[in-house]
Amino acid sequence: MNNLIQFGEIVEGYDIPVLNEREIRASAGILFLATYTSLMFILFDGNFLLVKYVISIFLLDLLIRVLINPRFSPILIIGRFMVRNQVPEYVGAQQKKFAWSIGIVLSATMFYLFVFVNAYSLITGITCLICLIFLFFEAAFGICLGCLVYPIFYKHKVQHCPGEVCDRRNRQAIQKVSLAQIIVLVLFIGTVFLATGLLRERFSKPPHNMFKPSPTAKSR
Structure with missing residues (x-):
């Protein structure tokens, strides 16, 4: 028990x-x-x-x-x-x-x-x-x-x-976060935010079936 x-x-x-x-x-x-x-x-x-x-x-x-x-x-x-x-x-x-x-x-x-x-x-x-x-x-x-x-x-x-x-x-030493790593992280986050604005229109387009003609191709 x-x-x-x-x-x-x-x-x-x-x-x-x-x-x-x-x-x-x-x-x-x-x-x-x-x-x-x-x-x-x-x-x-x-x-x-x-x-x-x-x-x-x-x-x-x-x-x-x-x-x-x-x-x-x-x-x-x-x-x-x-x-x-x-x-x-x-x-x-x-x-x-x-x-x-x-x-x-x-x-x-x-x-x-x-x-x-x-x-x-x-x-x-x-x-x-x-x-x-x-x-x-x-x-x-x-x-x-x-x-x-x-x-x-x-x-x-x-x-x-x-x-x-x-x-x-x-x-x-392997656990410590260096200044260079912090700078890389800040730059990465900044790049993501910048890309969000620049690529918003392109990323907003819905994907089409890869094995079928896209709507753009049909219109041509």
């Missing part, structure tokens, strides 16, 4: 329960894709069916992670399967539990409003956006936004953060 209901794994060399960050990021990517797709159905078709299913799965999965055991989370199992050939990256379990508890509050709010009340509002829109931001930062950058506020509520030292960001140490 103790092995069934627990949070985090005991791994040799770590004095606290840990989780595999790689499978967490994979599961965040899966949930991000599902949530984003369901929102696209709402924006372009006014169809709320998919988002109700996604939110229900989202909430159930988080409840299993936090209240039972992350090992039995269906989405984490899929994530584990996808990254099973990669070397694990261990992170402290406790801060993840706090972050996922925030996820439960957000998803439970959306579940109640979308499924029980069957209504949408600015509240559901903002809540969905926050969830997307949390999932995107986790999947794309390995940054757990919920973990960042964990030290505010718990004063003990945070251990084994993703990428060891909780360890205060100097960045290595």
